[in-house]
Amino acid sequence: MEEKTALEIARSRLKDKRFQHTVNVRDMAVTLAERYGADPHKAAIAALLHDAAKEMSREELLQIIRDNAIMSENAENRPQPVWHGICAAILAKTQWGVEDEEILSAIRCHTTGKRDMSLLDKILYLADMTSAERTYPEAAYLRKVEMEDLDRALGEALQMSLEWLRESGKPIDPVTREACEEYRRFSGGKTDT
Ligand SMILES: [Fe+2]
Numbered sequence: 283m284e285e286k287t288a289l290e291i292a293r294s295r296l297k298d299k300r301f302q303h304t305v306n307v308r309d310m311a312v313t314l315a316e317r318y319g320a321d322p323h324k325a326a327i328a329a330l331l332h333d334a335a336k337e338m339s340r341e342e343l344l345q346i347i348r349d350n351a352i353m354s355e356n357a358e359n360r361p362q363p364v365w366h367g368i369c370a371a372i373l374a375k376t377q378w379g380v381e382d383e384e385i386l387s388a389i390r391c392h393t394t395g396k397r398d399m400s401l402l403d404k405i406l407y408l409a410d411m412t413s414a415e416r417t418y419p420e421a422a423y424l425r426k427v428e429m430e431d432l433d434r435a436l437g438e439a440l441q442m443s444l445e446w447l448r449e450s451g452k453p454i455d456p457v458t459r460e461a462c463e464e465y466r467r468f469s470g471g472k473t474d475t
């Protein structure tokens with residue numbers, strides 16, 4: 283897929299603010315890909331499509347999940363905020379012509395992380411948390427760490443996500459918990475999950 287096509291898909295499906303977020307995630311993902319030797323083109327495509335299902339209704343997402351049981355990774359029984367990544371990956375594969383499994387995986391797990399993340403998975407997860415419009419203090423901190431040590435930044439980012447979910451009383455996806463367990467050894471010695 284050409285980047286122009288992915289950009290058009292994002293533009294046609296997202297309101298201005300989320301489209302700008304998407305473009306910023308693309309920029310950060312490309313920067314990280316260049317820094318760590320991943321394919322910048324794949325990073326750009328994954329980033330441009332990562333939130334392309336985020337403005338669909340609950341019913342529409344549920345329909346995609348039910349129509350694609352094998353690809354949907356038990357999504358129906360997982361917290362709803364997780365659905366849009368899984369659905370974007372399904373749409374990318376079935377409707378937008380993306381065949382590259384690395385790109386599909388990065389899109390699929392961008393909200394939760396997972397065990398054994400690929401370089402591209404890590405890049406998209408972090409780019410989504412550190413895109414230019416993110417203004418919380420943790421984003422500035424992660425921006426610095428991610429340019430020095432990707433795994434450490436990932437460990438800390440996963441930990442932060444888990445803490446935010448916990449503090450706001452939101453349901454925690456078991457896959458996020460597993461990812462946190464796996465990567466916390468990189469996160470500067472913090473052990474609380
Ligand atoms: Fe997302």
Ligand SMILES: [Fe+2]
Pocket residue numbers: 303307332333410
């Ligand atoms: Fe996002």
